[in-house]
Amino acid sequence: MIPNQRDRFSLPADVAYLNCAYTAPLMKSAEAAGRRALAQKAAPWQLTADHFFETIHENRRLFARIIESPAEHVALIPSVSYGVALAARNIPVAAGQKIVVLQDQFPSNVYTWRRRALDTGAALATVAQPPDGDWTSALLDVIDRDTAIAALPHCHWTDGTLIDLVAVGARCREVGAALVVDGTQSLGAMPFTVADIQPDFLITTAHKWLLGPYSFGFCYIAPRWQEGTPLEENWLNREGSEDFARLVDYRDTYQPGAQRFDCGEASNFILAPVAAEALRQLLAWEIPAIAATLQTKTDAIAEMASEMGIGTAPPPFRAPHLIGLRLAEAPPKDLPSRLAEEGVYVSVRGSAIRVAPHVYNTAADSDRLFRALRRLLS
Numbered sequence: 001m002i003p004n005q006r007d008r009f010s011l012p013a014d015v016a017y018l019n020c021a022y023t024a025p026l027m028k029s030a031e032a033a034g035r036r037a038l039a040q041k042a043a044p045w046q047l048t049a050d051h052f053f054e055t056i057h058e059n060r061r062l063f064a065r066i067i068e069s070p071a072e073h074v075a076l077i078p079s080v081s082y083g084v085a086l087a088a089r090n091i092p093v094a095a096g097q098k099i100v101v102l103q104d105q106f107p108s109n110v111y112t113w114r115r116r117a118l119d120t121g122a123a124l125a126t127v128a129q130p131p132d133g134d135w136t137s138a139l140l141d142v143i144d145r146d147t148a149i150a151a152l153p154h155c156h157w158t159d160g161t162l163i164d165l166v167a168v169g170a171r172c173r174e175v176g177a178a179l180v181v182d183g184t185q186s187l188g189a190m191p192f193t194v195a196d197i198q199p200d201f202l203i204t205t206a207h208k209w210l211l212g213p214y215s216f217g218f219c220y221i222a223p224r225w226q227e228g229t230p231l232e233e234n235w236l237n238r239e240g241s242e243d244f245a246r247l248v249d250y251r252d253t254y255q256p257g258a259q260r261f262d263c264g265e266a267s268n269f270i271l272a273p274v275a276a277e278a279l280r281q282l283l284a285w286e287i288p289a290i291a292a293t294l295q296t297k298t299d300a301i302a303e304m305a306s307e308m309g310i311g312t313a314p315p316p317f318r319a320p321h322l323i324g325l326r327l328a329e330a331p332p333k334d335l336p337s338r339l340a341e342e343g344v345y346v347s348v349r350g351s352a353i354r355v356a357p358h359v360y361n362t363a364a365d366s367d368r369l370f371r372a373l374r375r376l377l378s
Helices: 029-042 049-067 078-090 111-120 137-143 163-174 258-260 271-285 287-307 335-340 361-375
Strands: 074-077 098-102 123-127 148-155 177-180 201-205 217-221 324-325 347-349 352-355
Touching: 029 271, 049 074, 049 217, 049 271, 074 078, 074 258, 078 148, 078 177, 078 201, 078 217, 098 111, 098 137, 098 201, 111 123, 111 137, 123 137, 137 148, 137 163, 148 163, 217 258, 271 287, 287 324, 287 361, 335 347, 335 361
Parallel strands: 098 123, 098 148, 148 177, 177 201
Antiparallel strands: 074 217, 201 217, 324 352, 347 352
């Protein structure tokens, strides 16, 4: 178990921030890294050609450790939609096949597949939310030999209901379907091992559970897709681009591995140091320890919810770090703003009050949430 880490963050004492799934606060050390990066940009004569590649490769190596992957299988991207577009560009889909998604899945992992289905004559198969929270069984019933792609999260973004990606990945390989995973609401808070799940593409942004900045993200690409087509033809992803004097010697060959899929300006001198600092701390805490620590917090939240007659998913179907509270009726639309007036921050997503604690939260934060809910919902 990780001791409380609130002193690492600039969180006021009167704020109960239970909303990491919305966006994470930066650690003080990451703030400091960002300030140093800004100061460096103010003196560009100190930037060498090596800086362009050091910042890329450090983040690539650190993120690869999070997912237990070789670093050469990781590309740097600016957003989840960019990574999903990479997958859609490279995974073949034929007329009559289907692309499997979840009901109320996050839009960045839906809109591209709607377009892909429309363009190819495939069907978008949306798996309905199971009443008992067991997404895995529902998915295993739908993924069959007509499936081209299963585009899924590790847990549902609205309420943290869990998907067994090991079982789903095995089914995808059995029927010849590709598995595209949006890890935005899980990577950094739940263990993820590429060797066990074997995704074709694994995509995330840094600003939630990776505790990093906006506009910075990562995409694992399985070796079998690494000879594919990038979204853009930028100078960084071409072979030999480290030699600035020879950039006008245009070449058709790419950097090795997943580097060919790096976005333009991946060597972001401002964002990359912030992201790297956050990744280093996550690795120091260790992801299984983070998950176990957050599990105690969400278990306590579930117990308090039960005492108020508020529903949650059964424990076997709950992610460790993210929990949805379900009322008898849909929560009031203004509930988050009314809670915020009392210094409590959560989200409403779909029909769930989404509570997302991290290592900076205390038992007093959860108590404060439920005291406020009793007043506001009575």
